[in-house]
Amino acid sequence: MDSNQKIDVAVIGAGIAGLWACKKLRRAGFGVALIDKSRGLGGRMATRRAGKLQFDHGAQFFTASKPAFLGLVSELVTDDLCAKWFADRYVAIPRMSAIGRGLLDSEEGLYLNQQVRRIHREASGWFIEFEQSGHDIIGNGYITNIVIAVPAPQAIDIIGAEYSGFEKLKSVQYAPCWTLMLALEKPLQSDDVYMEFPDGHALRSISQNSNKPCRGEVAGLHTIVVHASQDWSIQNLEHDKETVQDALLSIVSDIFNFQTPPHYISAHRWRFAEVTQAAKVPFLWDSKIGLGACGDWCTGPRIELAFDSGNALANEIIADRL
Numbered sequence: 001m002d003s004n005q006k007i008d009v010a011v012i013g014a015g016i017a018g019l020w021a022c023k024k025l026r027r028a029g030f031g032v033a034l035i036d037k038s039r040g041l042g043g044r045m046a047t048r049r050a051g052k053l054q055f056d057h058g059a060q061f062f063t064a065s066k067p068a069f070l071g072l073v074s075e076l077v078t079d080d081l082c083a084k085w086f087a088d089r090y091v092a093i094p095r096m097s098a099i100g101r102g103l104l105d106s107e108e109g110l111y112l113n114q115q116v117r118r119i120h121r122e123a124s125g126w127f128i129e130f131e132q133s134g135h136d137i138i139g140n141g142y143i144t145n146i147v148i149a150v151p152a153p154q155a156i157d158i159i160g161a162e163y164s165g166f167e168k169l170k171s172v173q174y175a176p177c178w179t180l181m182l183a184l185e186k187p188l189q190s191d192d193v194y195m196e197f198p199d200g201h202a203l204r205s206i207s208q209n210s211n212k213p214c215r216g217e218v219a220g221l222h223t224i225v226v227h228a229s230q231d232w233s234i235q236n237l238e239h240d241k242e243t244v245q246d247a248l249l250s251i252v253s254d255i256f257n258f259q260t261p262p263h264y265i266s267a268h269r270w271r272f273a274e275v276t277q278a279a280k281v282p283f284l285w286d287s288k289i290g291l292g293a294c295g296d297w298c299t300g301p302r303i304e305l306a307f308d309s310g311n312a313l314a315n316e317i318i319a320d321r322l
């Protein structure tokens with residue numbers, strides 16, 4: 001797409017909600033640009049690489065309960081893009097972030113490393129103002145519709161106060177999550193590949209990341225992903241990475257009685273990890289100006305719910321615009 005090409009829909013945010021909305025709209029014949037501020041696709045379905053090591057440091061797995069998402073999961077399983085990990089829990093393969101390449105048929109119209117600052121509408125259509133490069137990269141005022149598929153606080157910044165009907169975004173609340181990534185010479189002494197901790201514990205979960213399908217040991221190292229609990233993450237939110245790393249390592253080490261230090265250690269802070277208060281709407285859409293918003297903030301903190309929201313908004317746009 002060149003900068004002056006007319007664009008039917010610009011989707012901002014390439015997490016599961018935006019990726020799916022993009023795919024569905026393209027299947028229906030719309031010209032869609034997909035924009036994300038990150039280097040990769042998938043949003044919180046994320047994978048951190050460190051040399052040959054890989055850690056799914058965001059969402060650990062997904063479940064599917066409704067026909068639309070069950071249909072997608074079944075397609076992805078057939079195409080070797082996703083596999084069952086345990087019980088009813090699936091993961092993208094060979095890493096969580098691979099969901100993006102799995103859902104995107106072509107790189108055309110994909111703009112990564114592009115953080116959107118604001119949008120504004122003129123008679124010809126929408127302009128997108130980017131943090132780094134101004135507002136002349138795509139569309140140049142000839143974007144007919146915009147779908148915002150980013151966490152609610154970021155959506156509020158992008159939309160600004162100019163366009164009414166999006167006030168529900170302000171009711172959404174999130175909890176943060178501190179994540180610890182470890183590479184160990186020995187596997188954890190536990191038969192459980194995924195351990196959940198009760199309320200009140202400093203940890204929420206420990207995943208044996210290298211046990212997930214298509215991961216495995218790398219150079220004899222076992223990868224582990226630890227998520228701190230909501231309360232612990234809130235209490236330690238503004239602490240520096242090294243302090244959090246040490247504190248979480250000491251908690252895990254006490255549980256498993258580590259004899260040797262980890263080969264690799266890193267912490268990551270997810271500021272908007274989990275929706276704790278959703279907007280309780282399937283999506284937001286203003287047909288008159290062609291502006292919509294979707295994501296897990298609509299109904300809850302799950303990959304399937306984010307998908308549902310992107311799916312429902314895409315259906316609405318298709319019904320409205322075709």
Ligand SMILES: Cc1cc2nc3c(=O)[nH]c(=O)nc-3n(C[C@H](O)[C@H](O)[C@H](O)COP(=O)(O)OP(=O)(O)OC[C@H]3O[C@@H](n4cnc5c(N)ncnc54)[C@H](O)[C@@H]3O)c2cc1C
Binds near residue numbers: 042045
């Ligand atoms: C630590 C953690 C553990 C989790 N565990 C699970 C789990 O086990 N199972 C489960 O179902 N769910 C889990 N979740 C929740 C799940 O990851 C989310 O509900 C889901 O991925 C949200 O998808 P989304 O498309 O709505 O948003 P996101 O995945 O957040 O995607 C939004 C995208 O917008 C981009 N963006 C933001 N601002 C801008 C901007 N200004 N310009 C351009 N791009 C922008 C971001 O880079 C991102 O790629 C977990 C989440 C976290 C953080």
